[in-house]
Amino acid sequence: MRIGVLDGWSGVAGDMWVGAAIGAGADLAALQAAVRSLGLPGVTIAAEPAVRAHLAGTRFRVLDGGHDADAPAATAHHEHRGLAEVTAIVERAELPAAVRGDCLAVYRAIAEVEAAAHATTVERVHFHEVGAVDAIVDVVCACLAKHLLGIERLVANGIAVGSGTVGAAHGVLPVPAPATAALLRGIPVRVGGLAGERTTPTGAALLRVLADAFDEPVSFTPEAIGYGAGTRDDPQVPNLLRLTVGTSRDATSATAIVELSCHLDTAGGELVGWLLDELHSRGAIDAFASAIQMKKGRPGLLLTVHADEARASLLEELLLEESTSLGVRRTRLERTVLERWQEQRETAYGSVRYKCARLPSGAILARPEDDEVRRLCRETGRGRAELLRRLLGTADRSAD
Numbered sequence: 124m125r126i127g128v129l130d131g132w133s134g135v136a137g138d139m140w141v142g143a144a145i146g147a148g149a150d151l152a153a154l155q156a157a158v159r160s161l162g163l164p165g166v167t168i169a170a171e172p173a174v175r176a177h178l179a180g181t182r183f184r185v186l187d188g189g190h191d192a193d194a195p196a197a198t199a200h201h202e203h204r205g206l207a208e209v210t211a212i213v214e215r216a217e218l219p220a221a222v223r224g225d226c227l228a229v230y231r232a233i234a235e236v237e238a239a240a241h242a243t244t245v246e247r248v249h250f251h252e253v254g255a256v257d258a259i260v261d262v263v264c265a266c267l268a269k270h271l272l273g274i275e276r277l278v279a280n281g282i283a284v285g286s287g288t289v290g291a292a293h294g295v296l297p298v299p300a301p302a303t304a305a306l307l308r309g310i311p312v313r314v315g316g317l318a319g320e321r322t323t324p325t326g327a328a329l330l331r332v333l334a335d336a337f338d339e340p341v342s343f344t345p346e347a348i349g350y351g352a353g354t355r356d357d358p359q360v361p362n363l364l365r366l367t368v369g370t371s372r373d374a375t376s377a378t379a380i381v382e383l384s385c386h387l388d389t390a391g392g393e394l395v396g397w398l399l400d401e402l403h404s405r406g407a408i409d410a411f412a413s414a415i416q417m418k419k420g421r422p423g424l425l426l427t428v429h430a431d432e433a434r435a436s437l438l439e440e441l442l443l444e445e446s447t448s449l450g451v452r453r454t455r456l457e458r459t460v461l462e463r464w465q466e467q468r469e470t471a472y473g474s475v476r477y478k479c480a481r482l483p484s485g486a487i488l489a490r491p492e493d494d495e496v497r498r499l500c501r502e503t504g505r506g507r508a509e510l511l512r513r514l515l516g517t518a519d520r521s522a523d
Contacts, residue, residue, distance in 0.1 A: 126343040127274035130365040131282040134321025137261025139351035142183035143366035144268030146349025160217040173352035176361040180350035185257040224404035225266040236305035273465040279334040285321030345369040381435040385448035388423035406434040
Protein backbone atom coordinates (compact mmCIF):
# COMPACT_ATOMS: atom_id res chain seq x y z
CA MET A 124 0.00 0.00 0.00
CA ARG A 125 1.23 3.49 -0.86
CA ILE A 126 1.40 5.58 2.33
CA GLY A 127 1.70 9.35 2.82
CA VAL A 128 2.53 11.00 6.16
CA LEU A 129 2.02 14.75 6.71
CA ASP A 130 3.86 16.44 9.58
CA GLY A 131 2.21 19.78 10.35
CA TRP A 132 4.40 21.23 13.13
CA SER A 133 4.01 24.68 11.54
CA GLY A 134 0.44 24.25 10.32
CA VAL A 135 -1.22 23.33 7.04
CA ALA A 136 -2.08 25.60 4.11
CA GLY A 137 -2.96 24.77 0.53
CA ASP A 138 0.25 26.15 -0.99
CA MET A 139 2.39 24.34 1.59
CA TRP A 140 0.55 21.09 0.83
CA VAL A 141 1.24 21.36 -2.91
CA GLY A 142 4.86 22.43 -2.37
CA ALA A 143 5.45 19.39 -0.17
CA ALA A 144 3.87 17.10 -2.78
CA ILE A 145 6.06 18.55 -5.56
CA GLY A 146 9.11 18.08 -3.33
CA ALA A 147 8.07 14.45 -2.85
CA GLY A 148 7.87 13.86 -6.60
CA ALA A 149 4.48 15.06 -7.89
CA ASP A 150 4.85 16.00 -11.55
CA LEU A 151 4.77 19.80 -11.90
CA ALA A 152 3.98 19.55 -15.63
CA ALA A 153 0.84 17.49 -14.89
CA LEU A 154 -0.27 20.07 -12.32
CA GLN A 155 0.33 22.88 -14.83
CA ALA A 156 -1.78 21.08 -17.44
CA ALA A 157 -4.61 20.69 -14.93
CA VAL A 158 -4.48 24.39 -14.04
CA ARG A 159 -4.65 25.36 -17.72
CA SER A 160 -7.77 23.21 -18.09
CA LEU A 161 -9.54 25.25 -15.37
CA GLY A 162 -10.03 28.02 -17.91
CA LEU A 163 -8.87 30.85 -15.62
CA PRO A 164 -7.32 33.50 -17.93
CA GLY A 165 -3.75 34.46 -17.10
CA VAL A 166 -3.42 31.97 -14.22
CA THR A 167 -0.28 29.83 -14.09
CA ILE A 168 1.70 28.03 -11.38
CA ALA A 169 5.37 27.78 -10.48
CA ALA A 170 7.55 25.99 -7.95
CA GLU A 171 10.88 27.28 -6.68
CA PRO A 172 13.40 26.50 -3.92
CA ALA A 173 12.87 28.29 -0.62
CA VAL A 174 14.59 28.33 2.77
CA ARG A 175 12.69 28.62 6.04
CA ALA A 176 14.70 28.89 9.29
CA HIS A 177 17.73 27.45 7.47
CA LEU A 178 15.84 24.41 6.13
CA ALA A 179 15.25 23.96 2.39
CA GLY A 180 11.79 23.44 0.93
CA THR A 181 9.65 24.07 -2.14
CA ARG A 182 7.57 27.22 -2.51
CA PHE A 183 4.43 26.71 -4.62
CA ARG A 184 3.14 29.88 -6.25
CA VAL A 185 -0.08 30.69 -8.09
CA LEU A 186 0.48 33.50 -10.60
CA ASP A 187 -2.27 35.70 -12.01
CA GLY A 188 -0.96 37.72 -14.94
CA GLY A 189 2.60 36.98 -13.81
CA HIS A 190 2.05 38.22 -10.23
CA ASP A 191 1.34 36.26 -7.05
CA ALA A 192 -2.41 35.65 -6.89
CA ASP A 193 -2.34 35.98 -3.09
CA ALA A 194 -0.41 39.28 -3.05
CA PRO A 195 -2.14 42.21 -1.29
CA ALA A 196 -3.06 43.91 -4.56
CA ALA A 197 -4.63 40.74 -5.89
CA THR A 198 -6.36 40.02 -2.60
CA ALA A 199 -8.15 43.35 -2.76
CA HIS A 200 -9.83 42.22 -5.99
CA HIS A 201 -10.81 38.69 -4.97
CA GLU A 202 -14.00 37.50 -6.58
CA HIS A 203 -16.60 36.32 -4.07
CA ARG A 204 -17.59 33.07 -5.76
CA GLY A 205 -20.35 30.78 -4.55
CA LEU A 206 -20.31 26.99 -4.49
CA ALA A 207 -22.00 26.81 -7.89
CA GLU A 208 -19.31 28.98 -9.51
CA VAL A 209 -16.45 27.00 -7.96
CA THR A 210 -18.15 23.73 -8.94
CA ALA A 211 -18.44 24.90 -12.56
CA ILE A 212 -14.72 25.74 -12.65
CA VAL A 213 -13.71 22.35 -11.24
CA GLU A 214 -16.10 20.36 -13.41
CA ARG A 215 -14.73 21.79 -16.66
CA ALA A 216 -11.18 20.81 -15.70
CA GLU A 217 -9.46 17.77 -17.18
CA LEU A 218 -9.13 15.73 -14.00
CA PRO A 219 -9.58 12.06 -13.09
CA ALA A 220 -13.09 11.48 -11.73
CA ALA A 221 -11.80 10.64 -8.24
CA VAL A 222 -9.74 13.83 -8.10
CA ARG A 223 -12.68 15.95 -9.24
CA GLY A 224 -14.79 14.33 -6.51
CA ASP A 225 -12.17 15.18 -3.88
CA CYS A 226 -12.00 18.81 -5.05
CA LEU A 227 -15.77 19.21 -4.87
CA ALA A 228 -15.87 17.48 -1.46
CA VAL A 229 -13.31 19.99 -0.13
CA TYR A 230 -15.42 22.95 -1.22
CA ARG A 231 -18.63 21.34 -0.05
CA ALA A 232 -17.09 20.91 3.40
CA ILE A 233 -16.07 24.58 3.45
CA ALA A 234 -19.51 25.68 2.26
CA GLU A 235 -21.26 23.72 5.01
CA VAL A 236 -19.24 25.26 7.86
CA GLU A 237 -19.50 28.75 6.33
CA ALA A 238 -23.28 28.35 6.03
CA ALA A 239 -23.52 27.33 9.68
CA ALA A 240 -21.24 30.19 10.80
CA HIS A 241 -23.26 32.85 8.94
CA ALA A 242 -26.76 31.40 9.45
CA THR A 243 -27.42 30.88 5.76
CA THR A 244 -27.66 28.00 3.28
CA VAL A 245 -24.91 26.21 1.40
CA GLU A 246 -26.27 27.55 -1.89
CA ARG A 247 -26.12 31.17 -0.67
CA VAL A 248 -22.61 31.02 0.79
CA HIS A 249 -20.10 33.26 -0.97
CA PHE A 250 -16.48 32.29 -0.46
CA HIS A 251 -14.09 35.14 0.16
CA GLU A 252 -10.45 34.12 0.58
CA VAL A 253 -11.14 30.46 -0.28
CA GLY A 254 -13.02 31.44 -3.42
CA ALA A 255 -10.04 33.34 -4.84
CA VAL A 256 -8.05 32.03 -7.77
CA ASP A 257 -5.07 30.94 -5.64
CA ALA A 258 -7.25 28.92 -3.25
CA ILE A 259 -9.09 27.15 -6.09
CA VAL A 260 -5.78 26.24 -7.73
CA ASP A 261 -4.32 25.10 -4.38
CA VAL A 262 -7.24 22.72 -3.82
CA VAL A 263 -7.13 21.27 -7.33
CA CYS A 264 -3.36 20.79 -7.25
CA ALA A 265 -3.38 19.29 -3.74
CA CYS A 266 -6.04 16.73 -4.68
CA LEU A 267 -4.36 15.91 -7.99
CA ALA A 268 -0.90 15.64 -6.37
CA LYS A 269 -2.17 12.98 -3.95
CA HIS A 270 -3.45 11.05 -6.96
CA LEU A 271 -0.19 11.51 -8.92
CA LEU A 272 1.86 10.22 -5.98
CA GLY A 273 -0.41 7.16 -5.77
CA ILE A 274 -1.13 7.74 -2.06
CA GLU A 275 -3.79 5.30 -0.88
CA ARG A 276 -3.65 6.12 2.83
CA LEU A 277 -2.73 9.54 4.23
CA VAL A 278 -1.89 10.09 7.90
CA ALA A 279 -1.50 13.61 9.35
CA ASN A 280 0.44 14.25 12.54
CA GLY A 281 0.92 17.14 14.98
CA ILE A 282 -1.27 19.75 13.28
CA ALA A 283 -0.53 23.23 14.67
CA VAL A 284 -3.27 25.87 14.35
CA GLY A 285 -1.45 28.87 15.85
CA SER A 286 -2.77 31.60 18.17
CA GLY A 287 -3.87 35.21 18.29
CA THR A 288 -5.97 36.84 15.56
CA VAL A 289 -6.02 37.05 11.77
CA GLY A 290 -7.43 39.67 9.38
CA ALA A 291 -10.10 38.40 6.97
CA ALA A 292 -12.92 39.64 4.73
CA HIS A 293 -15.24 39.66 7.76
CA GLY A 294 -12.79 41.64 9.89
CA VAL A 295 -10.43 40.47 12.62
CA LEU A 296 -11.07 36.85 13.60
CA PRO A 297 -9.67 34.63 16.36
CA VAL A 298 -7.20 31.87 15.47
CA PRO A 299 -8.23 29.33 14.44
CA ALA A 300 -10.80 31.18 12.31
CA PRO A 301 -14.40 29.94 12.81
CA ALA A 302 -14.44 28.01 9.51
CA THR A 303 -11.09 26.41 10.31
CA ALA A 304 -12.19 25.46 13.82
CA ALA A 305 -15.38 23.86 12.49
CA LEU A 306 -13.52 21.90 9.81
CA LEU A 307 -11.07 20.59 12.41
CA ARG A 308 -13.78 19.11 14.65
CA GLY A 309 -12.76 15.59 15.60
CA ILE A 310 -9.17 16.13 14.39
CA PRO A 311 -6.38 16.32 17.02
CA VAL A 312 -4.57 19.67 16.86
CA ARG A 313 -1.98 21.70 18.79
CA VAL A 314 -3.30 25.10 19.93
CA GLY A 315 -1.12 28.03 20.97
CA GLY A 316 2.65 28.29 20.99
CA LEU A 317 3.05 29.64 17.46
CA ALA A 318 1.80 33.17 16.74
CA GLY A 319 -0.65 33.87 13.92
CA GLU A 320 -2.77 31.68 11.68
CA ARG A 321 -0.92 28.43 10.97
CA THR A 322 -3.67 26.22 9.57
CA THR A 323 -5.95 27.93 7.05
CA PRO A 324 -9.54 27.03 6.11
CA THR A 325 -8.23 25.52 2.86
CA GLY A 326 -5.65 23.46 4.73
CA ALA A 327 -8.27 22.30 7.25
CA ALA A 328 -10.70 21.28 4.49
CA LEU A 329 -7.96 19.33 2.69
CA LEU A 330 -7.19 17.51 5.93
CA ARG A 331 -10.87 16.72 6.51
CA VAL A 332 -11.37 15.24 3.03
CA LEU A 333 -8.00 13.74 2.08
CA ALA A 334 -6.52 12.51 5.38
CA ASP A 335 -7.49 9.01 6.52
CA ALA A 336 -6.09 9.13 10.07
CA PHE A 337 -4.44 11.50 12.54
CA ASP A 338 -1.60 11.05 15.04
CA GLU A 339 -1.54 7.34 14.23
CA PRO A 340 1.57 5.11 14.31
CA VAL A 341 2.55 4.04 10.80
CA SER A 342 4.82 1.20 9.70
CA PHE A 343 6.13 1.77 6.18
CA THR A 344 9.29 2.22 4.13
CA PRO A 345 9.87 5.93 3.32
CA GLU A 346 10.86 6.54 -0.30
CA ALA A 347 10.43 10.28 -0.94
CA ILE A 348 10.23 13.37 1.27
CA GLY A 349 9.07 16.86 0.36
CA TYR A 350 8.94 20.09 2.37
CA GLY A 351 6.34 22.71 1.39
CA ALA A 352 7.29 26.26 2.34
CA GLY A 353 4.78 28.77 3.66
CA THR A 354 4.90 32.51 2.93
CA ARG A 355 6.46 33.69 6.19
CA ASP A 356 10.04 32.93 7.27
CA ASP A 357 9.68 32.52 11.00
CA PRO A 358 12.92 32.06 12.98
CA GLN A 359 10.89 30.46 15.77
CA VAL A 360 10.20 27.29 13.82
CA PRO A 361 10.74 26.24 10.16
CA ASN A 362 7.55 27.26 8.34
CA LEU A 363 7.39 23.99 6.40
CA LEU A 364 4.92 21.15 5.91
CA ARG A 365 6.59 17.76 5.45
CA LEU A 366 5.17 14.98 3.30
CA THR A 367 6.82 11.56 3.40
CA VAL A 368 5.70 8.99 0.84
CA GLY A 369 6.51 5.29 0.99
CA THR A 370 5.17 1.76 0.82
CA SER A 371 3.76 -0.64 3.38
CA ARG A 372 5.09 -4.10 2.64
CA ASP A 373 2.60 -6.05 4.76
CA ALA A 374 0.78 -8.64 2.65
CA THR A 375 -2.40 -7.77 4.53
CA SER A 376 -3.28 -5.25 7.20
CA ALA A 377 -6.26 -4.69 9.48
CA THR A 378 -7.85 -1.28 9.25
CA ALA A 379 -10.55 0.17 11.48
CA ILE A 380 -13.50 1.67 9.61
CA VAL A 381 -16.94 2.97 10.49
CA GLU A 382 -20.17 1.59 9.05
CA LEU A 383 -23.14 3.96 8.84
CA SER A 384 -26.57 2.60 7.97
CA CYS A 385 -30.18 3.71 7.84
CA HIS A 386 -33.55 2.45 6.56
CA LEU A 387 -35.32 4.37 3.81
CA ASP A 388 -38.99 3.93 2.87
CA THR A 389 -39.92 7.39 1.60
CA ALA A 390 -36.87 8.21 -0.56
CA GLY A 391 -37.36 8.09 -4.32
CA GLY A 392 -34.95 6.50 -6.75
CA GLU A 393 -33.48 9.81 -7.90
CA LEU A 394 -32.69 10.82 -4.31
CA VAL A 395 -31.04 7.46 -3.54
CA GLY A 396 -28.93 7.68 -6.69
CA TRP A 397 -27.85 11.20 -5.79
CA LEU A 398 -27.04 10.16 -2.21
CA LEU A 399 -24.80 7.31 -3.37
CA ASP A 400 -22.93 9.60 -5.78
CA GLU A 401 -22.57 12.30 -3.14
CA LEU A 402 -21.35 9.86 -0.49
CA HIS A 403 -18.65 8.58 -2.83
CA SER A 404 -17.63 12.11 -3.86
CA ARG A 405 -17.26 13.08 -0.19
CA GLY A 406 -14.82 10.25 0.47
CA ALA A 407 -16.85 7.17 1.43
CA ILE A 408 -14.90 3.94 1.01
CA ASP A 409 -18.11 2.35 -0.25
CA ALA A 410 -21.83 3.13 -0.30
CA PHE A 411 -24.65 0.89 -1.48
CA ALA A 412 -28.39 0.30 -1.14
CA SER A 413 -30.06 -3.09 -0.53
CA ALA A 414 -33.75 -3.93 -0.88
CA ILE A 415 -35.48 -4.85 2.41
CA GLN A 416 -39.02 -5.42 3.71
CA MET A 417 -39.89 -2.96 6.45
CA LYS A 418 -42.68 -2.82 9.05
CA LYS A 419 -46.29 -2.78 7.87
CA GLY A 420 -45.18 -4.70 4.79
CA ARG A 421 -43.60 -1.66 3.17
CA PRO A 422 -40.75 -2.20 0.70
CA GLY A 423 -37.69 -0.13 1.53
CA LEU A 424 -33.93 0.20 1.24
CA LEU A 425 -31.04 -0.35 3.62
CA LEU A 426 -28.45 2.33 2.87
CA THR A 427 -24.96 1.30 4.01
CA VAL A 428 -21.85 3.47 4.04
CA HIS A 429 -18.28 2.48 4.90
CA ALA A 430 -15.92 5.30 5.83
CA ASP A 431 -12.73 6.17 7.64
CA GLU A 432 -13.17 7.67 11.09
CA ALA A 433 -12.07 11.11 9.86
CA ARG A 434 -14.91 11.29 7.31
CA ALA A 435 -17.64 9.45 9.23
CA SER A 436 -19.18 12.50 10.94
CA LEU A 437 -19.33 14.49 7.69
CA LEU A 438 -21.08 11.60 5.90
CA GLU A 439 -23.42 11.04 8.87
CA GLU A 440 -24.50 14.68 8.69
CA LEU A 441 -25.25 14.27 4.98
CA LEU A 442 -27.49 11.27 5.68
CA LEU A 443 -29.38 13.05 8.45
CA GLU A 444 -29.86 16.18 6.33
CA GLU A 445 -30.73 14.60 2.99
CA SER A 446 -31.76 10.93 3.20
CA THR A 447 -35.28 11.32 4.80
CA SER A 448 -34.19 8.88 7.56
CA LEU A 449 -34.75 9.98 11.16
CA GLY A 450 -31.65 8.25 12.47
CA VAL A 451 -28.32 6.73 11.45
CA ARG A 452 -26.69 3.70 13.07
CA ARG A 453 -22.92 3.70 13.57
CA THR A 454 -20.81 0.56 13.96
CA ARG A 455 -17.04 0.20 14.17
CA LEU A 456 -15.61 -2.58 12.01
CA GLU A 457 -12.22 -4.10 11.33
CA ARG A 458 -11.32 -5.02 7.76
CA THR A 459 -8.30 -6.81 6.37
CA VAL A 460 -6.97 -5.37 3.13
CA LEU A 461 -4.34 -6.54 0.70
CA GLU A 462 -1.22 -4.52 0.04
CA ARG A 463 -2.18 -2.29 -2.91
CA TRP A 464 -0.34 0.17 -5.10
CA GLN A 465 -0.42 1.82 -8.53
CA GLU A 466 2.25 1.54 -11.19
CA GLN A 467 2.78 2.64 -14.78
CA ARG A 468 3.23 -0.20 -17.29
CA GLU A 469 4.30 0.03 -20.89
CA THR A 470 1.77 -1.54 -23.26
CA ALA A 471 1.07 -1.59 -26.98
CA TYR A 472 -1.10 1.50 -26.30
CA GLY A 473 1.62 3.42 -24.47
CA SER A 474 2.06 3.95 -20.75
CA VAL A 475 -0.98 2.77 -18.77
CA ARG A 476 -1.62 3.04 -15.02
CA TYR A 477 -2.45 -0.28 -13.34
CA LYS A 478 -3.89 -1.06 -9.92
CA CYS A 479 -1.90 -3.86 -8.29
CA ALA A 480 -2.45 -6.04 -5.23
CA ARG A 481 -0.36 -8.70 -3.50
CA LEU A 482 -2.15 -11.87 -2.34
CA PRO A 483 -1.15 -13.58 0.94
CA SER A 484 0.56 -16.21 -1.22
CA GLY A 485 2.80 -13.50 -2.67
CA ALA A 486 1.17 -13.60 -6.11
CA ILE A 487 0.50 -10.18 -7.67
CA LEU A 488 -2.73 -9.21 -9.41
CA ALA A 489 -2.78 -6.25 -11.80
CA ARG A 490 -5.63 -4.59 -13.65
CA PRO A 491 -5.67 -1.33 -15.64
CA GLU A 492 -7.39 1.58 -13.89
CA ASP A 493 -10.91 2.23 -15.14
CA ASP A 494 -10.09 5.84 -16.04
CA GLU A 495 -7.25 4.57 -18.23
CA VAL A 496 -9.49 2.07 -20.02
CA ARG A 497 -12.06 4.80 -20.70
CA ARG A 498 -9.31 7.05 -22.07
CA LEU A 499 -8.03 4.35 -24.41
CA CYS A 500 -11.57 3.63 -25.62
CA ARG A 501 -11.88 7.27 -26.65
CA GLU A 502 -8.41 7.46 -28.19
CA THR A 503 -8.41 4.17 -30.11
CA GLY A 504 -12.11 3.68 -30.91
CA ARG A 505 -11.86 0.08 -29.65
CA GLY A 506 -14.41 -1.55 -27.37
CA ARG A 507 -13.87 -1.90 -23.65
CA ALA A 508 -13.92 -5.71 -23.66
CA GLU A 509 -11.33 -5.90 -26.43
CA LEU A 510 -9.02 -3.41 -24.71
CA LEU A 511 -9.25 -5.27 -21.40
CA ARG A 512 -8.38 -8.59 -23.08
CA ARG A 513 -5.32 -7.02 -24.67
CA LEU A 514 -4.21 -5.09 -21.58
CA LEU A 515 -4.67 -8.06 -19.24
CA GLY A 516 -3.27 -10.80 -21.45
CA THR A 517 -1.54 -9.52 -24.55
CA ALA A 518 -0.23 -6.05 -23.67
CA ASP A 519 3.15 -6.91 -25.17
CA ARG A 520 1.71 -7.50 -28.63
CA SER A 521 1.44 -4.77 -31.24
CA ALA A 522 -1.77 -2.74 -31.31
CA ASP A 523 -2.63 -3.31 -34.94
